[in-house]
Amino acid sequence: MLKVKTPKKGKARRELNKRAPKLVETGKKTLILHGTKTSNVLNSVLTQIYHLKKGSAVKYSRKNADIRPFESGGETSLEFFSLKTDCSIFVFGCHSKKRPDNLVIGRTYDHHVYDLVEVGVENFKSMESFTYDRKLAPKVGSKPFIAFIGEGFENVEELKHLKEVLLDLLKEEVVENLNLAGIDRAIVCTAISSNRVLFTHCALRLRKSGTIVPRMEMVEVGPSMDLVVRRHRLPNESLRKEAMKTAKDHPKKKVKNVSQDSIDGKIGKVYIPNQKVGEMVLPNKSKGVKRERREGRRKNEGDDHASKRQKEDTE
Numbered sequence: 356m357l358k359v360k361t362p363k364k365g366k367a368r369r370e371l372n373k374r375a376p377k378l379v380e381t382g383k384k385t386l387i388l389h390g391t392k393t394s395n396v397l398n399s400v401l402t403q404i405y406h407l408k409k410g411s412a413v414k415y416s417r418k419n420a421d422i423r424p425f426e427s428g429g430e431t432s433l434e435f436f437s438l439k440t441d442c443s444i445f446v447f448g449c450h451s452k453k454r455p456d457n458l459v460i461g462r463t464y465d466h467h468v469y470d471l472v473e474v475g476v477e478n479f480k481s482m483e484s485f486t487y488d489r490k491l492a493p494k495v496g497s498k499p500f501i502a503f504i505g506e507g508f509e510n511v512e513e514l515k516h517l518k519e520v521l522l523d524l525l526k527e528e529v530v531e532n533l534n535l536a537g538i539d540r541a542i543v544c545t546a547i548s549s550n551r552v553l554f555t556h557c558a559l560r561l562r563k564s565g566t567i568v569p570r571m572e573m574v575e576v577g578p579s580m581d582l583v584v585r586r587h588r589l590p591n592e593s594l595r596k597e598a599m600k601t602a603k604d605h606p607k608k609k610v611k612n613v614s615q616d617s618i619d620g621k622i623g624k625v626y627i628p629n630q631k632v633g634e635m636v637l638p639n640k641s642k643g644v645k646r647e648r649r650e651g652r653r654k655n656e657g658d659d660h661a662s663k664r665q666k667e668d669t670e
Contacts, residue, residue, distance in 0.1 A: 374441050382528035385412040386442035388433070390449025390457075391420045396479050397448045397456050403481060403578040404446055407556070410496045411527065413440045422447060424459050425586060430468045438466040444524055454585065460520050464590075464598045472513075472520050473586040474552075482577035491558040491574055493540035498527050500538060500559070505546025513584045514546055536561070541573060550584045 362368040385408050387401050405414045415436070423429025424447060437445060447459040454475065461471040493499075501522065507514040525542055538559060545553040557573040564570035590598070612624040 382411055383444050383523060384440065384442040385524060386436055386440055386445040387412060387414040388422065388436065388445065388447045389416065389418050390422065390447060391418055392450050393418075393448050394450040394456055396476060397450055397458070399481050400456075400458065400476055400479060400578070400580065401446065401448050406482070406495075407525070407578075413442055424461060424468065424471050425473070425588065434463065434466055434468065437463050446524070457585070458582075460524060462520065462523060464594065469594065469598060470516070470520070470590045471586075471588040472517050472584070474517070475583040475585055477581040477583060479580040480577055485575060485577045487558070487574050487576055491539075491560055492576065493558050496527075497537065497539050498530065498533065499525065500541035501525055502541065502543045503546075504543065507546035507549055508544075511546075511549050513550060513587055514552065516587050516589065517552065517582070517584060518544070535569070540576075543573075547581075552582045552584070553579075554582055555579045 362371060385404075387405050389398075389401070393401075401414070405412050419432060421429065421432050424433060433445065433447070437443070443463050445459075445461055445463070447461070449457050449459070451457065454473075456476040456479075457473060458476055459471060459473050462469045503518055505514075508518045509515070521544060541557050541559055543553075543555045543557065545555075547553055555575060556578055558576045560572040560574060561569040562572055612626070614622050616622050
């Protein structure tokens, strides 16, 4: 039997608790890796993706010759890096004559490869190639609008799969409320054909519209590229069912002395213990007690004067 080592230090225990499954999961981290050979275009693409995901991404710059995501046995190192960095999404770049400027985007479940999408990068434009007012530059870590335009994302299987992976890659943490003034960028994916998607990154400018809701203008700030779908691998049905399981909410604790009525609604009973007012000791500093003392002192002084007068009269 394998011996399970428990952490002895508090730091290791806290780190394991962070990686443990949670009822409400936090944002997913992204792992960015290089293959055996990469081009200048691909290096720039990986750098730009890291800039978009800054704060929730880990980027390795060394070349990895033993990572081959679509081949059996070529996922071992990838799963090791995923476990080491606690990343559930990865972006792997490689370049070859057969597949130039190749980008593999995938997800992991329990640090094992869940699904894969392979795309080719064409017509790439970096952030530095766009000219615009630098005051409009999106802030690092801000949550973007994500728009998917085109019927292909609903009809074509490859584009539907690519949409799911891109959403997980770009959406950051799930939030319930969002301040409109804090939204400063948008990512637009347009399905040009059955296997080609135009990826654009724009900054949002708020303009007066005469109403409460401002008018938004989009200014392209880069990066911009065409993603050509080459290969994709869906997860097994059994693995999908296991990954899609959701934990049941914590059972609500029974509230005492509260009942529901069809007419009055929620009814509560309040029990007030005996106050024992007669046994309560009033503090000497209260104004009422001071007033009583002053009145009693004056009464006593008046009685003393009256008794003295009576004695003088009798004498």
